Amino acid sequence: MSTQGAMCPSAPWQSEGAQIIGIVGGSADAPEVTYLKEAVSPTAELVERLGDVAPEEVFRVAAPCAKSSCMHHDGHHCSLVTRIVEAVPVVFDRLAPCAIRATCVWWAQEGREACKRCPQVVTHNHRANELMTQAAQPPVRT
Numbered sequence: 378m379s380t381q382g383a384m385c386p387s388a389p390w391q392s393e394g395a396q397i398i399g400i401v402g403g404s405a406d407a408p409e410v411t412y413l414k415e416a417v418s419p420t421a422e423l424v425e426r427l428g429d430v431a432p433e434e435v436f437r438v439a440a441p442c443a444k445s446s447c448m449h450h451d452g453h454h455c456s457l458v459t460r461i462v463e464a465v466p467v468v469f470d471r472l473a474p475c476a477i478r479a480t481c482v483w484w485a486q487e488g489r490e491a492c493k494r495c496p497q498v499v500t501h502n503h504r505a506n507e508l509m510t511q512a513a514q515p516p517v518r519t
């Protein structure tokens with residue numbers, strides 16, 4: 378896949394071109410994202426309704442890959458999804474319908490192995506388990 382138009386599936390809410398692609402459900406200890414059939418643009422009204430809750434705690438947001446501006450980008454690839462696939466267990470053995478698969482950076486890099494782990498990813502998670510916390514640690518740049 379060309380990286381032009383490539384979408385990061387776990388992006389900050391404020392990113393330019395951000396789109397909501399899923400809703401975080403499940404429990405605090407075992408979150409499970411339900412993907413939307415179509416991505417939805419975030420609105421200020423939505424944030425207002427969330428009150429003190431960070432949007433990234435309850436929504437999965439996709440946005441154009443920030444490439445080298447992102448702490449997880451190693452110059453060529455997204456190191457985050459590589460670590461997730463290496464360290465985090467599968468939670469879903471089918472391909473969930475996903476609005477951004479055609480342009481998803483994680484899908485392009487890791488294919489089904491990314492999608493099988495993706496539903497447990499919460500971009501802003503205060504209660505992430507140890508494996509996910511380790512996977513989320515960006516590489517040390519020298």
Ligand code: SF4
Pocket residue numbers: 386473475476477478479481482483484491492495496
């Ligand atoms: S990894 Fe798979 S399920 Fe997750 S956003 Fe990308 S295409 Fe969708």
